[in-house]
Amino acid sequence: MTSTDTPMVDFPVRRPGESFPPAAYAGYRERPGLVRTTLATGQPVWLVSRHEDVRAVLTDRRISANPENEGFPKVGRTGGVPTQNEIPGWFVGLDPPEHDRFRKALIPEFSVRRIRAWQPLIQRTVDECVEALLAKDGRADLVEDFALAVPSLVISAMLGVPGDDRPFFEAKTKILVNLQRSTEEERADAVRQLLRYITRLIGIKQKWPGDDLITRILATGAITPQEMSGVVMLLLIAGHETTANNISLGVVTLLANPRWIGDERVVEELVRYHSVADLVAMRTAVEDVEIGGRLIRAGEGLIPLIAAANHDTNAFACPHEFKPDRPARNHVAFGFGVHQCLGQNLVRAEMAAVYKTLFERVPTLRIDAPLEELPFKYDGTLFGLHALPVRWQPSSTP
Ligand code: HEM
Numbered sequence: 314m315t316s317t318d319t320p321m322v323d324f325p326v327r328r329p330g331e332s333f334p335p336a337a338y339a340g341y342r343e344r345p346g347l348v349r350t351t352l353a354t355g356q357p358v359w360l361v362s363r364h365e366d367v368r369a370v371l372t373d374r375r376i377s378a379n380p381e382n383e384g385f386p387k388v389g390r391t392g393g394v395p396t397q398n399e400i401p402g403w404f405v406g407l408d409p410p411e412h413d414r415f416r417k418a419l420i421p422e423f424s425v426r427r428i429r430a431w432q433p434l435i436q437r438t439v440d441e442c443v444e445a446l447l448a449k450d451g452r453a454d455l456v457e458d459f460a461l462a463v464p465s466l467v468i469s470a471m472l473g474v475p476g477d478d479r480p481f482f483e484a485k486t487k488i489l490v491n492l493q494r495s496t497e498e499e500r501a502d503a504v505r506q507l508l509r510y511i512t513r514l515i516g517i518k519q520k521w522p523g524d525d526l527i528t529r530i531l532a533t534g535a536i537t538p539q540e541m542s543g544v545v546m547l548l549l550i551a552g553h554e555t556t557a558n559n560i561s562l563g564v565v566t567l568l569a570n571p572r573w574i575g576d577e578r579v580v581e582e583l584v585r586y587h588s589v590a591d592l593v594a595m596r597t598a599v600e601d602v603e604i605g606g607r608l609i610r611a612g613e614g615l616i617p618l619i620a621a622a623n624h625d626t627n628a629f630a631c632p633h634e635f636k637p638d639r640p641a642r643n644h645v646a647f648g649f650g651v652h653q654c655l656g657q658n659l660v661r662a663e664m665a666a667v668y669k670t671l672f673e674r675v676p677t678l679r680i681d682a683p684l685e686e687l688p689f690k691y692d693g694t695l696f697g698l699h700a701l702p703v704r705w706q707p708s709s710t711p
Contacts, residue, residue: 322360324350325388327591327691334588334620338362341618342625346607358386358614359607362621364628364645366605370617372650375600380406382597386614388694394595400508402536402543405551405652412651415544418535419655422471422526428658431471432666438466439666443674447707452681455701456561459671461487463663464556468548473518473525481510482549490554507549511542552656558589558690558697559660560667565687565701567668568680570635574672578637580664585644586635588620592694594648619645620696677706 326335341348341362348360361370370376379385380394394406404415421427446459453459465483474482488495488503495503515527515538522528527545530536536544563583573579594617598609609615623644624632630639647654654660672678680687681702688699 322348322350324352324360325592325691326350327696329689329691330685331691333689333696334591334618334624338618338621338624342621347605347609352386352388354387356384356386356614358616359604359609360621361604361615361617362625363605364622364625367617367619367622367645368649369604370596370615371594371645371648371652373602373604374409375598375602376596376615377408377599378406378412378594378596378652379408380595382599382612384597384612384614386595386597386616388592388595388616400543400546402540403547404544405547409651414535415540416651416655418530418533419544422529423655423658425658428662431467431659432662434470435467435662436666436670438470439463439663439670442466443670447675451707452702452704455564455703456557456698457487457700460557460560460701461490461553463560463667464553465549467659467663468552471526472514472545472548473523473527474514478510478514482507485510486549486553489550490557504546508542508546511545512538515541515545548656551654552659554695554697555589556656556660556663558695559584559587559664561698561701562587562589562696563664563668564671564678564703565680565684565698566635567672568678573635573637575669576637577665579668580661581641581644582635582637582639583664584646584660585623585629585641587696588623588644588646589696590646590648590694591618591620591696592616594619594652617645619648675705679704 322337322341326337327333341360347366349357350360351357361367381396395403396406397403404412407415442459442462446453449458462483465486466479469479469482485503485507488499515531518527518531519538522532527541530544531538531541566583566586567574567579596615596617598611598613598615600611602609604615622628623646626632628643647657681704687701690697690699
C-alpha cells in the first residue's frame with residue numbers, strides 16, 4: 314500500500330459538542346493501514362490509532378521526536394515542540410543518544426521512591442488548595458481555583474523555588490496554559506519572565522545549593538546551567554495543564570460514578586479513560602518504515618492518537634466504560650518508549666491525594682452546570698476543561 318491509496322480524513326477531529334475520544338477514531342482503527350490527514354498548515358500527516366501501532370511508532374528508532382526534522386507535524390496554537398535553538402534542554406524533542414543524558418540525570422528525581430519521599434509535601438499542598446477552595450464559600454471554578462494550582466505548587470516546591478516566589482511562578486504558568494483567557498503576547502511575555510526567573514534561580518542554586526531537584530541535577534554535571542533552564546521549563550509546562558485537565562475531568566467522571574469515590578484504583582483508569590494528552594506525541598519517520606501494514610516514507614509526519622489507542626477494543630474490553638477494576642496498566646496515556654512520561658509517578662501521587670482529600674473534605678461537591686454546557690477543550694493538543702463551575706454546601710464541610 315502507498316500514500317496515494319489512503320483515505321483522507323478531516324483534522325482536527327475533535328469538535329464542539331462531540332464526546333471524547335471522537336467517534337471517528339473507531340472508524341480509523343477499523344480501516345486497514347493508516348489514515349491520512351492535512352493539518353492547518355497544509356502539511357499531510359499519518360494518523361495512527363490502533364494500540365499496537367501507536368506502541369510501534371513510539372518505540373521504533375527509525376521514527377524521530379525531533380521537531381527540526383522536515384515533515385514534523387505542527388499542531389496547536391503554539392505550532393508544536395520548541396527546537397534546541399529556541400529552548401536548549403527541551404529534551405522531549407531529542408532522540409537517543411542525545412536524549413539519554415537528560416533522561417538518566419532526571420529519572421532518579423521521579424522514581425517511585427523519590428516521589429514517596431515527596432508525599433507529605435504533596436498532601437500538604439493538596440490540603441492547602443482544598444482549604445483555599447473552601448474559602449470561596451460554596452461556589453468556585455474548580456480549574457482556576459484548584460486544579461491548576463496543585464501541580465504548579467508541587468513542582469515549584471520540588472524544584473526548590475523559594476516559598477515567596479511561588480505565587481509568581483503559579484501566576485505565570487497559569488497564563489501559559491490558560492489558553493482561553495490569555496493572549497499570545499501575554500503567553501510569550503510569561504515565557505520570557507519565567508525563563509529569566511529560572512536562569513536567576515539556577516545561578517542562586519549554583520552558589521547556595523539546596524535540597525532540591527535543580528541543585529541535585531546541576532551536581533551531576535550532566536546538564537549545563539543553560540540546558541537546565543529548558544529542563545525546568547519543560548517540567549513546569551509538561552506537568553501543569555495535563556495534570557489539571559486530568560483532575561477536573563476526573564471530578565466530573567467520579568461525580569457521575571459515585572460508587573468509585575474512595576477507591577484508589579480510579580487513578581490509573583481515569584488517566585486511561587480521559588487520555589488528555591491525545592495529540593502531544595508528534596513524530597517523523599527518518600527512514601522508510603512499515604507501520605500497521607503501511608509504508609511510511611522517510612520525511613513523513615505521524616501523529617499517534619493516544620486516546621484512540623487507549624480506547625481500542627483489541628487492547629481493552631469495553632474501553633468506553635469507566636471500569637477502575639480493569640487491568641489498565643498497558644495504557645499509553647503517558648506515552649511509551651524512551652519518551653514515556655517522566656512525571657507519571659508524581660501524577661499518580663497527586664491524583665490519589667486530590668481525589669481522596671477533595672471528596673472527604675467537600676462531600677457535597679456538585680457540578681454547577683448541565684454537563685453539555687461545560688466548556689470542554691476542543692482546540693489545542695490536550696483535552697480537558699477550560700473551566701468547571703462547582704458548588705457545595707459550606708455548612709456541610711467538617
Ligand atoms: C512526556 C502525558 C504529567 C513531565 C509525556 C508524554 C505523554 C505525557 C503522553 C510523551 C510525549 C512524547 O512521547 O512525545 C502526561 C499526562 C500527564 C503528565 C497525561 C498528567 C496526567 C506530567 C508531569 C510531569 C511530566 C506532572 C513532570 C512534572 C514529562 C516530561 C516528558 C513527558 C519531562 C518528556 C519525557 C522525555 O522526553 O523523556 N507526558 N504527562 N508529565 N512528561 Fe508527562
